[in-house]
Amino acid sequence: MPSGGVRLSVDLSSSAIAATVSWQSVRVPVLIDGRLVMPPGVVIGPAGQVYVGLETAAVRPLPADHRVVDNPTDLLGKPTQPADAADPLDAVGLLATMLRHIAHYAAHHVSEPITELTVTIPASWGPRRRGQLAEAATRSGLPSPTLVTAPAALASYAQTLGLTAPEASCLLVCQADRHPPALTVLQTVADGYRELATQQIELAHDLDDLMTRRVVQTATADNDPLRAAISQPGDAEADGRDALLEAVRTARHLLATQDRAPVLLPAPRQPAVITRDDVSIAAQPLLDQVPKAVGELLDTADVDKQHLAGVVLRSAHGLPGLADRLAAATGTVPTLIDQSHALADGALHLTATHRPAPRAASARLPRVRLRISDLTSALIIGACSLTLLLQAVLTAYITTVQLRVVGVRTSLPQLGTAGALAMLTAFAVAHLAPTTWLAGPPTPSAPEPATGSLIRRGYFTAAVGGAVAAALYGLATGTAVHYDYTPYLKWTLGGALPLAACAAVIATIAPRIPTDALPAWLALTRPAITHVAIATAGIFLMRAALTLTTPVDLTGMPGLAGSAGAALVGVATALTASRSRTIRTITAPGLAIGYALVFTHDTTTALTIGYLIALTWWGIRLTAQTLRLAFPTTATALHRLLDRANG
Structure with a gap:
């Protein structure tokens, strides 16, 4: 049956990559390698071959001649190698390979090629990184992307859940799923959202690092060398720091659905057990900064609490105290968003709502x-x-x-x-x-109407x-x-x-x-x-x-x-x-x-x-x-x- 085109939305602003495809007014999450979300890790083999979507556990046993990139988007906008490096990394090329991989699965879902591309990006990206992303899309064979910032995508998704934000009202958006957490004030305008102010909550360590330190402090002896390795890390692989961080991250995600979770410590130590209270205690430095950060942000945006039509929170797993702190600081109960494809879906909704849809007058259906x-x-x-x-x-x-x-x-x-x-x-x-x-089919002298x-x-x-x-x-x-x-x-x-x-x-x-x-x-x-x-x-x-x-x-x-x-x-x-x-x-x-x-x-x-x-x-x-x-x-x-x- 003829179709009006396939729109692909990719979220590059979260800790894991999610993609949604829109086809004939139906939105479908894209399964990439059989997974709802794809890890952003990339591995480059000795012969130049590129492997995308690798978990940390899969990267750890690779030989030393394989180069590991945690996330190609982190390399955009800055030099990744010294000028005299023999084999500098091509961040744009790596990102193009990743987009091509995602688009392959999206097109396979609907059995049609991608005709439109929407990408969700961090709010801090400027013309340089936006231009590099556009170049990566071109290299991957995809259309020129429509870019949507992560706060705007979250706000749009919240409105699909029922949050009401009349024109000229404001929304406070908190993204706590990445380090450092960020607060943004958006104003609803006719064509979407306008960013009034943004502020990051600066911490010396992210939540996983803080939690790892707490686990080591409570589960090991004073003279345990693991304490020194965590406080002053050297070779992360040798001292087991990466494995321990991954174990803490996994345990913290489990706390979203259960009260207790095990953490495997490097042998010969016994496993430790953490609870939600442990996460709250470790996150206390973050929670303590919330009221001050919200007040400074509202002052910068020249907005009072009564101007806020709503608060949107994309929280980190196992951190329920953040919603309470935001509610106390703003006087508004946050709309919690904990859906893997929220930003991809929100970006699709935003671009579809505030951009005129292509009409039959200019379309050409397959014939x-x-x-x-x-x-x-x-x-x-x-x-x-x-x-x-x-x-x-x-x-x-x-x-x-x-x-x-x-x-x-x-x-x-x-x-x-x-x-x-x-x-x-x-x-x-x-x-x-x-x-x-x-x-017969059209010719150059008689093109198809x-x-x-x-x-x-x-x-x-x-x-x-x-x-x-x-x-x-x-x-x-x-x-x-x-x-x-x-x-x-x-x-x-x-x-x-x-x-x-x-x-x-x-x-x-x-x-x-x-x-x-x-x-x-x-x-x-x-x-x-x-x-x-x-x-x-x-x-x-x-x-x-x-x-x-x-x-x-x-x-x-x-x-x-x-x-x-x-x-x-x-x-x-x-x-x-x-x-x-x-x-x-x-x-x-x-x-x-x-x-x-x-x-x-x-x-x-x-x-x-x-x-x-x-x-x-x-x-x-x-x-x-x-x-x-x-x-x-x-x-x-x-x-x-x-x-x-x-x-």
């Missing part, structure tokens, strides 16, 4: 060569239309006086239905316009062509029965013109439909062959049972055939009038039984008109859906106005 099977809908509906027309003409009861026709009795509603189905045939043909070739242009041409042609066909039906009927064609023309045009008006409105507004909504809209515009065939069979049977000239009925009981036809018309009316499966399930049997019971010569006209009304309602409903997609803001306002009018 295929026209085949006979593609014309199935149009051929079947057209055949149904001609069947009803021919039956109405051939079974007409003609009264003559002295070889002069003085009266004709036939089913005028049936002629109106034939005209409406001629218009529906034009709809079926117009449905093919955006997705199939009528000739945009999807919006194809839709406009197709539905304008349908409006005119269907109306002309209906008019010809009326004229042909008058000619065939040698009588005044005026009543026949009124009915055939009367059945077709409402649908023609719908086609003209659709042709005018459909090019404004967002590209990502086009596949769903195209599915709605395809007329249902089954419903038309059921209605045609029902009307045909009713007419055959009541005709005064040739009452053909294979059962030998014209009344039974007519009642069966009426039941089929009832089913088709229910199926055409609604798309709801529940409503169809309830109304279809009821209308079938009711129509069969009331079927007589006098009611057949009303039953046929009922189906004709349902067919017109289908066109009106499709037009309303097109309006809603093309003008979502106006449609929402109209819904609210109608709700108020209804009390």
